[in-house]
Amino acid sequence: SKRFRTTLRDIGDVDEAISFYERALQITPKSHSQLFIALNGLGTGNTMKFWVLSETHLLDQGIEWHRKAAAVRPEPCISRALALYGLGWALVNRYEITNQRNYLDDSILYQREVLGILSTRNPTRIPSLNNISTTYRLLFEKTGEMDFLQQSINSLKEAISLLPSQHPQLSAIFHNLGTSLKEVFPHSGRPEDLEAAIETLIHARDLRPEPHLLRHTTLDSLATAYQLKFEQSGLLEHLDDAVALHRDARRLYLEYNGKDNHGYLHNLANAVYTRFRRSDRQEDLLESISLYRVTLSSVPKSHYSRPASLNNLAYALRSHFRRTGNVENLNNSIELLQETLQLTEETVVNDDSSSQAQKHPARVLALNNLGNVILMRFEIERNTDEVNKAIQWHRAAVTLTREMWYSERATFLNDLACALRTRYGCSFCEKDIREAFTLHHESLSLIGQNHPETSKISSDLAKSL
Incomplete structure (x- = not known):
C-alpha cells in the first residue's frame, strides 16, 4: 500500500495490499500483537480504494476496520x-457524502486524541494538525461558527511552526491555510483578508509545480478566491482568472485520474x-450547460451535492430559454x-436506520426557481393553473x-409578490394585489439602498401600484 500511496494510480497495488492483510488476519491469533497491523492495514487499504473508485461500501469497510484496530489498542500509544x-x-x-454533522464531531474527538498522544517531535503530528484543520x-x-474557522487556522499555524522551510x-499546510483564510473574507468583508488568502494559495501553488499530484486542488481553491475577488471588485479580469484556473484544475485531475472530478466540473x-x-x-452559456450536464452524469443520485447541480443546470436552461424562446428549455x-x-x-435515513428531519439548502432555491419557471411558462401558455402552482x-x-x-428572503418575497x-x-382579486404591495415593501425593508436587488424590487413595486 505504500507504493500505491506514492503513485495514487494503480488500484492493483492496493488490491494486493488488501489481499495480503486479509490473509494475515486469517492466520493471526486474536491475542497476537501483530493483529493490529492487519486490521489497520485493511482500514487504510479500503479507504484508499474508495478514493479511487468512489464506492461508499469501501469507505464503510475502511471505517469498520479502523474501529477494530483502535479497539485492540485501547491504551494511549502510537499504534492507537x-x-x-x-x-x-x-x-x-463520510461526511462529504452525507453532510451529516455527527461524522465531523466524531472525527474531531478522534483527531484530538491523536494529537494528545503524539509529541511535537513525532512526524505524524504535522499531517494530524493538517487533517484536524x-x-x-x-x-x-x-x-457558520467562526470559532471553528479560527481553530482551523491555529492548527495550521502550529504545523508551520514545526516544519523547516523546505519540508x-x-x-x-499552505494550501489548507489559504483555503481557511479565504473563508474569513465573506464574514469580515475586509479586502486584506482575501488578499492574504490569495497570497497564501499562490505560495502553495508555487510549492506544487507540475506534475505535483495535488496541484489541481490548490488551483481550484485559488480559482474560487478569484471569484470572490470578482464579486468584490466587479472586474471581469478576476473572473477570467478564475475560469482559467478552474480549467487547469480540471485538466490536471483528468490527466492524472483518467476521469472527471464532479466538484471541479461544478x-x-x-x-x-x-x-x-x-x-x-452565448458561448459561455452553452458551455456552462454542457458542463452542468457532464457534472450530473458523474454525481451519484445519493450524493449530497447532486441537488445543487440540478438547480444550477435548471437556472442555465432558464437563461437559454430567455435567449431562444424554446419552451423545451423551460x-x-x-x-x-x-x-x-x-x-x-x-x-x-441515518446509518443506524433511524430517521431525522434535515433540510437541504438546495430545496429552498429549487422551490423559488420552480415558481419562477412555471410563471414563465404561464406567460406562454396562459394556463391559470400554472399561476396558482x-x-x-x-x-x-x-x-x-x-x-x-435568510439573506435571500427579500428576493423570494419579491418573487412571490410578482406571482x-x-x-x-x-x-382582478384585490386581495392578491394588496398582498403583493405589502410583500414588495417588506422586501425593501430587509435590504439597504445600495443592495444590488434594490433597483429591481423598487421597479416591481412600481408595477404593482
Missing part, C-alpha cells in the same frame, strides 16, 4: 494514534455561467427542479427562508 488518524479522516470522507473548516462551513509537507460550470451573466456571451428546467425536490425531502412554490420557499437562506400581481392581472 495511527488507527484513530485513519478513522478520523475516513469519517470526514480541514475538519474544523468543514464544521465552520456547516455551522515537503509545507505545500499541503465549480468550472459556475464560473463560466457567472461570466455569461456578466458578459452575455420544461427541462421544471423536470430538473422537480427531481431536486424529490432528492431533498426533509426526512433522511407558482404561488404555491413561492410561498413554500418564503416559509423556508425563516430557517435557511400574486400576475394572478391579479387574470382574476
Whole structure:
C-alpha cells in the first residue's frame, strides 16, 4: 500500500495490499500483537480504494476496520494514534457524502486524541494538525461558527511552526491555510483578508509545480478566491482568472485520474455561467450547460451535492430559454427542479436506520426557481393553473427562508409578490394585489439602498401600484 500511496494510480497495488492483510488476519491469533497491523492495514487499504473508485461500501469497510484496530489498542500509544488518524479522516470522507454533522464531531474527538498522544517531535503530528484543520473548516462551513474557522487556522499555524522551510509537507499546510483564510473574507468583508488568502494559495501553488499530484486542488481553491475577488471588485479580469484556473484544475485531475472530478466540473460550470451573466456571451452559456450536464452524469443520485447541480443546470436552461424562446428549455428546467425536490425531502435515513428531519439548502432555491419557471411558462401558455402552482412554490420557499437562506428572503418575497400581481392581472382579486404591495415593501425593508436587488424590487413595486 505504500507504493500505491506514492503513485495514487494503480488500484492493483492496493488490491494486493488488501489481499495480503486479509490473509494475515486469517492466520493471526486474536491475542497476537501483530493483529493490529492487519486490521489497520485493511482500514487504510479500503479507504484508499474508495478514493479511487468512489464506492461508499469501501469507505464503510475502511471505517469498520479502523474501529477494530483502535479497539485492540485501547491504551494511549502510537499504534492507537495511527488507527484513530485513519478513522478520523475516513469519517470526514463520510461526511462529504452525507453532510451529516455527527461524522465531523466524531472525527474531531478522534483527531484530538491523536494529537494528545503524539509529541511535537513525532512526524505524524504535522499531517494530524493538517487533517484536524480541514475538519474544523468543514464544521465552520456547516455551522457558520467562526470559532471553528479560527481553530482551523491555529492548527495550521502550529504545523508551520514545526516544519523547516523546505519540508515537503509545507505545500499541503499552505494550501489548507489559504483555503481557511479565504473563508474569513465573506464574514469580515475586509479586502486584506482575501488578499492574504490569495497570497497564501499562490505560495502553495508555487510549492506544487507540475506534475505535483495535488496541484489541481490548490488551483481550484485559488480559482474560487478569484471569484470572490470578482464579486468584490466587479472586474471581469478576476473572473477570467478564475475560469482559467478552474480549467487547469480540471485538466490536471483528468490527466492524472483518467476521469472527471464532479466538484471541479461544478465549480468550472459556475464560473463560466457567472461570466455569461456578466458578459452575455452565448458561448459561455452553452458551455456552462454542457458542463452542468457532464457534472450530473458523474454525481451519484445519493450524493449530497447532486441537488445543487440540478438547480444550477435548471437556472442555465432558464437563461437559454430567455435567449431562444424554446419552451423545451423551460420544461427541462421544471423536470430538473422537480427531481431536486424529490432528492431533498426533509426526512433522511441515518446509518443506524433511524430517521431525522434535515433540510437541504438546495430545496429552498429549487422551490423559488420552480415558481419562477412555471410563471414563465404561464406567460406562454396562459394556463391559470400554472399561476396558482407558482404561488404555491413561492410561498413554500418564503416559509423556508425563516430557517435557511435568510439573506435571500427579500428576493423570494419579491418573487412571490410578482406571482400574486400576475394572478391579479387574470382574476382582478384585490386581495392578491394588496398582498403583493405589502410583500414588495417588506422586501425593501430587509435590504439597504445600495443592495444590488434594490433597483429591481423598487421597479416591481412600481408595477404593482
